[in-house]
Amino acid sequence: MSAELFFFYVFAALAAGSALAMVSNLRNTVAAALSLVVTMVSLAGIYVLLRAHLVAAVQIMVYAGAVLVLFVFVVMLLNLREDVFPPARLRPFKLAGAALGAVGLAGFLAALAGHVPDMAAVPESFGGYREVGRALFTDYVLAFELVSLLLLAAIVGAVVLAKRRLEP
Amino acid sequence: MITVEHVLALSGLLFAIGALGALTRRNLIVILMCIELMLNAVNLAFVGFARAWGDLGGQVVVLMVIAVAAGSVAVGLGIVIALFRNRDSVNIEDVSLLKW
Amino acid sequence: MPWDVVAKSLFIVVVGVGVFAPVVTWVERKQSAVMQDRIGANRADLFGIRILGLLHPAADVIKLIFKEDVVPHGANRALHLTAPLIAAVAAIVSFAVIPYGGEYTVGGTTFSLVAADVDWGLLFIFAVGALAAYGTVIAGWASNNNWSLLGSLRATAQMISYEVTMGLSVVGVFMVFQTLRLPEMVHAQDATFRLLGFLEVFGWVDPLPAWSDWIRLPRWGVFLQPLAFVMFLAAIMAENKRPPFDVPEGDSEIVAGYHTEYSGMRFGLFFMAEFIEVVVIAGLMVTLFLGGWSVPWLSSERIVAGITPLFGGGFANLFCMLVHVTTWLVKVSALIWLQMALRWTLPRFRYDQVMDLCWKILLPLSIANIFVTGTILLLIEGTR
Known part of the structure; x- marks a missing residue:
């Protein structure tokens, strides 16, 4: 190993x-x-x-x-x-749900079998801050900007929620 | 040599544990934590595939997921605190007004 | 097993923990005495020999080891015992990426004086610093004491907040040196720049008179990013929870904060972690802003080139190493002294003042710093 x-x-x-x-x-x-x-x-x-x-x-x-x-x-x-x-009571239909989930997982794994890629050979710098940064600010810059908007919304939301009382 | 199967197996296991917790636990904070665990399981799969294909896109997505998760936790915990102030409890059974 | 890594790690543990941390406690006592017009720690003696109170750290260690290790009633025993370990280990581990010397070739083998030369060295320090918060958080929560819990709540909020500013305030430094690797950063600072060079770069005075070539400054972070230097010092001192940012253990309000319920060597570990952190802060500040091991106005190439004709290359490299490590020790000692002087000069901030400083002053300023640095770098790039 x-x-x-x-x-x-x-x-x-x-x-x-x-x-x-x-x-x-x-x-x-x-x-x-x-x-x-x-x-x-x-x-x-x-x-x-x-x-x-x-x-x-x-x-x-x-x-x-x-x-x-x-x-x-x-x-x-x-x-x-x-x-x-108290832990949730195990009702029969919950067990059925778990079984259904297991069946779905098995199906997913069966579909995946044989299609899993092998590890590619990657350059030494793969995953370093330079490479990821370049990818982040060229190919994925729109997603990056959208995430920044989302974070702004989250900040505002958290501040509003955490305020003791909203003045009517 | 780590293979993609190794990574996917761990990822699936962690996701299942997270889903189990999110469905069975009644403590709102623990449910949030379980959701974080599920997000992490998905991140692991992304990183594994990024390594497998030699494509950094997977790692970029992981960074996005981490940012989004941080935002969702900030809002989620804000909701928990607001709930605790109003109901004096973080048990989700106590907040079932909208449940049919 | 790479033996050089073992040797370097040993050096770090011996110097950082064995020598620096106890001496720093002594320096702190002496510094407080100087500031308060006292003679200071000089009571501990061995057969009547006092050597300036330097025996006090030894006496402290002996006392702490033999003191009873109390776990309060109703406390979470396992977590209560783990918390100081997390704090101390995190403090020691940060040392691994701080370079205390450059690269030297002696007898055909090249070695560099840094234990772990990782590409993302600075991120490693931030990550370990983030984990160090758990030592404090767990300590306060596991003690089953209201003062501890209050202290740990304050510490948590303070550490999360200042982590943000700490990270953002040094982004300008990355931008200037174009790297996160700490040894590389020091190499970049082992040079000088013309103080008036910007006049030529922007074409305001072209060409500059010849005498301006003599007005040179070391290419140190503190000269290129002066605002970042001040902000980073403030943020990282707040991370370490030492005065004036010691609200988490504010003795006059909450007894001793998160380590109220600790005694014996477990308290000693918190104590030690704090002083190791002082040394780590000094090392990090020196690496980022004060040129690390480099001698101002005298690059390592010039030292080696100057000595080689006289005594040969191997000796020149060894001599250079000695000079560099000494320079590093001098700079680190100076910054440790600076922290001590600040600690005994400034009174403790109020809690809201600590938070205001972080979110309303340091955070906007650091973002402005990033913006201005980026603009200037782009302008310089445009003139090339």
Whole structure:
């Protein structure tokens, strides 16, 4: 087993394990958020293995560094300690839904089988900030601008929502 | 050598875990986190395919998704806080007025 | 196993953690004494020998190690014990990408004095800094104490906010040096530029008189991006939560903030993380703005070229390395002193002032800085 594959398995196990821990943690919301941080950081490790260096750095800075800190912040702000949320009752039609989902997934995998590409040979600079930046500001500049508009809308929305009361 | 199958398997697993959580959990904040997890699973697939095709488009899309996710979390958590102020709860069973 | 990486990492740990961090605690005490007109820390003695109070760090370490490690009742034990580790590890790891010397060829082998020469070095520091926030957040939450929780809430908001300005304020520096790789950035600064050169570039005075060639400044970030220097210093000091930005542990309001409930070596780790961070900040500021290891007005090529005819190339390279590492240490010490002087000069900001500074002053200014830098760079490009 190559070193790359070994590290892939390590990070994959970490990511999947902490994701499971996040979903199954019924008592402690902060601990669930912290499990998700582990998932995000392991995913960043996998991104590095897949030669997406810039994406890995952004993943840690934005997801682990800002988004999840925000989650933890809100949980602490609301002071949700030891919340008791009864798990959903498993009704038959939910089980049926899960079965349907499994069938759909199996169909998707069957359709995909044999069409999966092999890893291409990529240049050394692939995924570095220069290359991604060039792609971002030439081929995808319209999408980039649209995202900036969306972020502006999100900022305004968040400010309006977080205000204590809107004056009538 | 990591293959696309490896990446897709992990991606699918994470997406399934996220979907399971989003459907079964009742804590609004955890549901938001599960949605983030699903977005991350999709990002992983994008990065894997970007590497496979040698095309940076996949990585650019991931950057967009991260930006959009950050925006959605800002608004989503704003809603959670507003909800908590009004209902004193973040349980989605308590906000079912629009449910038929 | 590449042994040079091991050796360099060891150097970082020994210098950064073993030497600098304890000495910095001593410097802080002495600096506070100077500012407050006292003689300062000089009580700790070994058989009557006091050596300027330099034994205080050793006494501190011994005390902290042997103190009882208390986990408060009702606290989340695992998280309470992990939090200081996250803070300390994040602080030490940031050192990996900071170059403390250039590239030297001795006896046919070329080596560079940086532990990890990664292409996205600066992003690495930002990413690790983002993770460092968790040390604080978890510490406050896992302590089961209201003061801790308040401190950690304040710390979270402050660190997320200042991360934004910290990143944006150095974008101008990337634009000028055209790289994120820290060793490359220092190489770019190992040169000089004509102070009046812009007159010629824009064709206002053409040609410049010959004497203007003598008025040169080192091509350092601080001269090319002076506004970025001030903003980055403010933002990164706020990231480190030291005074005047120490609202997360504001002693007069919330006891000791997020580390109220820590004792013994776990508190020691927070303490150490803060002082290592001081050294990291100094190293980063030196790398980005003060030319790193480079000697002003004396590029490494000129040092090597000057010594080689006398003693040969290998010795010239070794000598150059020695000069560079010494220069780096001098610059880093100067910036550590600057941080200490600021810490003991300015009073603590109020919380809303901290936030106003970030969002209403530093953020717009840094965006304006990016805009102006870009415009000037494009204008220069247009004249070529």
